[in-house]
Structures are given as structure tokens and as C-alpha cells.
Amino acid sequence: MSAPWLYLLFGTAFGWVLSRSGAADYDYVQGMFLLESFQLYGIIGGAVAVTAPGLWLLKRTGRTATGTPLRVTPKPRHPGNVLGGALFGIGWSLTGMCPGPILVNLGEGKVYALGALAGVLVGAGVFGVLYERLRLPLHLPALKLGTGDG
Amino acid sequence: MLILHDLTPLPWWLAGAAIGAITLLLLWVTNQRLGISTGFENLCALALRAPYFQRAEITGSHAWRLPFLGGLFLGGVLSAATSGDWWPFWSLGMFDLTFGWGPAGKLPWMFVGGLFIGFGTRLAGGCTSGHGIFGISNLERASVESTLAFMAAGLVTTNLIYRVWAAS
Numbered sequence: 001m002s003a004p005w006l007y008l009l010f011g012t013a014f015g016w017v018l019s020r021s022g023a024a025d026y027d028y029v030q031g032m033f034l035l036e037s038f039q040l041y042g043i044i045g046g047a048v049a050v051t052a053p054g055l056w057l058l059k060r061t062g063r064t065a066t067g068t069p070l071r072v073t074p075k076p077r078h079p080g081n082v083l084g085g086a087l088f089g090i091g092w093s094l095t096g097m098c099p100g101p102i103l104v105n106l107g108e109g110k111v112y113a114l115g116a117l118a119g120v121l122v123g124a125g126v127f128g129v130l131y132e133r134l135r136l137p138l139h140l141p142a143l144k145l146g147t148g149d150g
Numbered sequence: 151m152l153i154l155h156d157l158t159p160l161p162w163w164l165a166g167a168a169i170g171a172i173t174l175l176l177l178w179v180t181n182q183r184l185g186i187s188t189g190f191e192n193l194c195a196l197a198l199r200a201p202y203f204q205r206a207e208i209t210g211s212h213a214w215r216l217p218f219l220g221g222l223f224l225g226g227v228l229s230a231a232t233s234g235d236w237w238p239f240w241s242l243g244m245f246d247l248t249f250g251w252g253p254a255g256k257l258p259w260m261f262v263g264g265l266f267i268g269f270g271t272r273l274a275g276g277c278t279s280g281h282g283i284f285g286i287s288n289l290e291r292a293s294v295e296s297t298l299a300f301m302a303a304g305l306v307t308t309n310l311i312y313r314v315w316a317a318s
Contacts, residue, residue: 046166
């Protein structure tokens with residue numbers, strides 16, 4: 001586990017790019033969903049075009065910069081991927097923000113992002129509290145409790 | 151043009167390449183898989199004792215996800231402060247032009263949207279970053295399916311709002 005300031009730095013760089021690229025901009029998000037603006041398709045596609053070959057290469061070497069074994073855990077597949085994705089898409093359209101840009105917009109001084117942040121925390125909180133009741137009907141994975149280094 | 155200070159955005163290829171580079175560096179240097187929405191569970195875990203928030207993946211990741219989220223906020227502050235005055239504002243682009251609602255309308259609208267994002271990303275197990283960028287780059291089926299679902303739902307919702315509701 002690296003130092004907290006390093007993660008702060010990664011987050012800051014990421015947030016700055018989201019802010020200046022349109023990814024954290026209400027109008028560019030709506031333009032994407034109205035098929036009127038290519039910008040965000042280009043950004044997501046460009047990010048995948050860089051990440052995919054780089055990731056393939058990193059997994060082949062199998063080591064991080066400090067020589068420890070690389071750890072890439074695939075996300076579990078279950079019916080919630082599509083159902084939850086659809087709910088998230090509605091929220092992304094309503095607010096013009098996906099999770100990162102909520103914090104970026106707040107930093108930029110867009111006061112309404114406070115409403116989105118409060119909603120996200122309540123929504124995630126409700127999901128967590130209801131997890132055991134949703135788990136079987138939606139075939140979600142069992143919880144791995146305890147202290148790990150995820 | 152961006153809502154923020156009417157800035158011209160970075161070209162898409164530059165922004166995309168930068169996001170890809172940050173994603174790869176985060177993995178190569180710190181061995182962490184990019185993912186933003188899981189960080190909201192770390193925030194919830196500070197206040198909620200439900201077992202879901204006390205699982206290993208969350209309790210063991212406060213040390214990186216919380217500063218990463220703080221960085222996203224700081225990136226927004228720096229971006230605004232280096233391109234003009236930093237000042238709280240309410241402008242919402244085409245939403246203002248179409249609906250003209252004030253803060254009392256925008257806050258609950260955003261809150262409801264946030265509920266969908268919070269519940270939806272947790273059910274989906276990821277968002278645009280963890281599924282859309284990292285998961286797709288890693289050719290994970292769950293991520294491809296989830297990304298198709300949120301893009302389709304966003305497309306339908308925005309078209310209902312701006313081409314059906316606003317046009318009626």
C-alpha cells in the first residue's frame with residue numbers, strides 16, 4: 001500500500017482531466033446521450049484504446065513498478081450488472097454526472113452537485129443495508145467479511 | 151464550451167489518452183484497479199455498521215480510496231481556480247435554458263438522480279471507470295454488459311427528457 005499523498009495526486013490528476021475535458025459537464029453528457037456530441041464517446045473510447053494494450057502488457061510482465069505480483073481481480077458477473085447499470089444510466093442522465101464528476105463538480109464550485117452527492121450516499125447506503133435481502137433473488141456474491149487489503 | 155468559465159475542452163484524444171495513462175500508472179505503481187463508485191461505500195462505511203460495509207474489500211481500502219476521492223474534489227478546485235475565479239455557482243447549461251428552475255428545483259432533482267447512481271452502481275458493481283474503462287479494457291463480460299446497460303438507459307432517459315418531455 002503506497003502513501004496516501006500518492007493516491008491524492010492520482011485523484012487530482014484524474015479530476016483535473018475530467019473537469020477540463022467535458023466529462024464533468026452537464027451539457028457534454030446530454031450531448032453524448034442525444035448523439036449530438038462525439039466528445040465523451042471519444043474520451044471513453046480513447047481511454048480504453050490506451051488502457052487495453054497497456055493492461056495486456058502489464059499482465060504479461062505480471063509485476064508492478066516495485067516488483068510485487070500484479071493483482072487484477074475481474075468483477076463478478078451477475079444479473080445486477082445489467083439491472084444496476086440501467087439504474088445508474090438513468091441517474092447519469094438526470095444529473096449529468098457519473099460518480100467521479102460528482103466530486104469534480106463539487107470542487108469546481110457547482111453547488112447542485114451537493115444534492116447528487118447526498119443522493120449517491122443514501123442510495124449506496126440503502127443498497128448496503130438491504131444487501132442480504134437482495135442477494136439471493138439477484139444472485140449477488142456472498143460477502144467476504146474481515147480485514148483484507150482489497 | 152464547458153459550463154465552467156466557458157472554457158474550450160481538451161481534445162477528446164488527449165483527455166482519453168490521459169485517463170488511460172492515469173489508469174495504467176495507478177495499477178503499475180500502486181497495484182490498484184481503477185474504480186470510483188466503490189469509494190462511496192468507503193464513505194458509507196464511516197457511518198454505517200451494516201455487514202456489507204464491513205467486508206474486507208472496503209475496510210482494507212480506506213487508505214487508498216478515500217484520498218483518491220479527495221483528489222477528484224481537489225482536481226475540480228484546481229481546474230476552476232486556475233481558469234478564473236473560484237466561486238460557488240448554480241449554472242446548469244441546457245437544463246437552465248429548457249426548464250429555468252432555481253436551486254429549490256435543482257437540488258431535489260440532483261438528489262433523486264444521485265439515488266439512482268448510488269443504488270445502481272452498487273448493484274452493478276461499478277461505474278464508468280471500473281466497468282466502462284478498466285473492465286472493458288480487461289475484456290470482462292460483466293463490464294461489457296453493464297456498460298451497454300448504462301449507456302442505453304442514459305440514452306433513453308435524456309431523449310425522454312429533452313425530446314419528449316421538454317418538447318411537449
